[in-house]
Amino acid sequence: MIKKITYADAIKDALQTSIKNDKKVVLLGLGVDDPKGIFGTTKNLYNNFPNNVFDMPTAENGFTGFALGLAISGFRPVIVHQRVEFSLLSIEQIFNQIAKWNYMSAGSSPAPIVIRLIIGKGWGQGPQHSQSLETIYSHIPGLKVVCPSSPQDARDLMISSIKDNNPVIFFEHRWCHSIKGKVNKKIKSSKIGKGKILRKGKHISLISFSYSIIECIFAAKILKKYGILCEVLDLRSLRPIDKKAIIKTANKTKKILIVDNGMKTFGVSAEILSIIYENLKNIYVERIGVLDTPLPSSVALAKYCYPEHEEIIKKVCKILKITKKINIKKNKNPDQPNSDFIGPF
């Protein structure tokens, strides 16, 4: 039952498993049934489950409301947007209606909806197609927010999100889709709100989520060669956020670098920092994140906007006052996760 598959295939597996187990699960979104199948994550599902997979008109605000209507009538809709930005058209339905429906019905009318949002960094996507907006969704009571970085977590969290009786915002980074990893399909689900230590270390803790975890691991591996042992905490969920795991690793290493997958200002990293400050004393914390600017299309500028392993390593060295020279392989094409990724979308 343990197979090496991509993150995209892991999501597909979770969707397929969920529909098989519960015919009330319905997938909806622009292109869910098209030949490309949302970067492979829904490929061929329509052929197998024509009554559960629905292509949508370009009417995001409308169909998000339709999903709420379905959800409070016994269905479990899974919405997908090929870019986070397209969901902004439906913010009213999500923030005012979906997030508060259970509350406003005093628990009698839950809204089990999953909204998959894909972050589209790279290949010149530019100001309106490459933002990481985890922060704004994490601000709203009533929503849960998950952001897996590995195929196993993507699968397990998707299954849990669909089973959850609450609305779950499911962030997928486009650069995670091609990542391969071992996936144990016997595992039934994963608890939302639990972080995971991916590497143990004693000198410093890197706290991060989504694709930025990949950069953290990369940095930690390089630093290990120089005797610097980083602990890496993958938050996996942002709301609820795993306070215990944050406090535990902070207490252990006393030095923290938060690597925010989004912008720093008013961001997730600010929340983590507050959790540490409110619960512990004498912890040294720094944070890096996406630059506070609309994201440029030109790779010549975009390459300075994201926190990558090079910046992580430099920051770790600064925090730990390490002066020896660390050899860092520069990313030749910073707008591509691998050479197969040639956009265009």
Added chain:
Amino acid sequence: MIENKIIYNLYKKILRIRLIETAIAENYSKQKMRCPVHLSIGQESVAVSICSNLKKSDVVVTAHRSHAHYLAKGGSLNKMISELHGKVTGSAKGRGGSMHLIDKNSNINAAVPIVGSTLPIGVGIAWANKLKKNQRIVVIFFGDGATEEGTFLESIDFASLFNLKILFVCENNNYSVYSSLKKRQSKFRSISKLANSVGIKSTQLKNHDTINLFQSAKKIIKKIIKSSRPHLIEVNTFRYLEHCGPNNDDYLNYRDKNEITSWLKKDQILSLENLLSRKKILNENKKKKIIRSINSDIKKAFKFAETSSYPNKKDLMRYIYND
């Protein structure tokens, strides 16, 4: 009757856009243009026929598939190719890429890649024109998909209510990415009639025939100015390449073979070439000359883009605010 000279010029403009778009497609694999591109190949005649009836001061706003509109309205070729290359000489100095072309000199005021979001912005520009009491008209180009957004109804509604000088141009190419119109819109729905229902007159054209489109647009634009009322043109057209990117993707079989061949037969470059040859206005030699001249401009634009510098790191935080 339409003058031969006009037909000849329309032909040259359409051919120019076709050759520019083809050059982008052919050069894309060099990986120097590192941004998504939604090419206009097949649909050029809509942009050209409409924009050839506009004054420089008239405004165009468009969406993700903007290259033809930008070029037809007189947008700078050098700046466009540079923008696709992410260079500082680009129309948005490399900040926007292909999806955010803008050229204030030619009054191409916006290209917005969030589907439907162009519409209200264009309405706002037309409202400003009204407040400023000028006679400019605003052309809003959008696809069939955009009419599914709430902004479409909100925009036509307000344009009608405020008597704005707007020409709404819906380029209905029957697809939104891979999804055909019949999957997205009821067969009882008509884009033109939606406009009628809020009091906007409409013109429905079954294909992108250049001359017909040019002549219709001429009359319509005159009427918009005279009556101070918006108008909507819905024109059926066809994109030749994949939704986004430089390739043909018909191997995926999402479009009917007959649909493809019937549209290819209506190719506007071929049609106009036939017509102009019959009229003895165009011959092989003359055609070669035109192509040579256009290609030379294209070559220069690519050279300009390739030899231009990238934006400077020190300007990374520029333009976020205007101060």
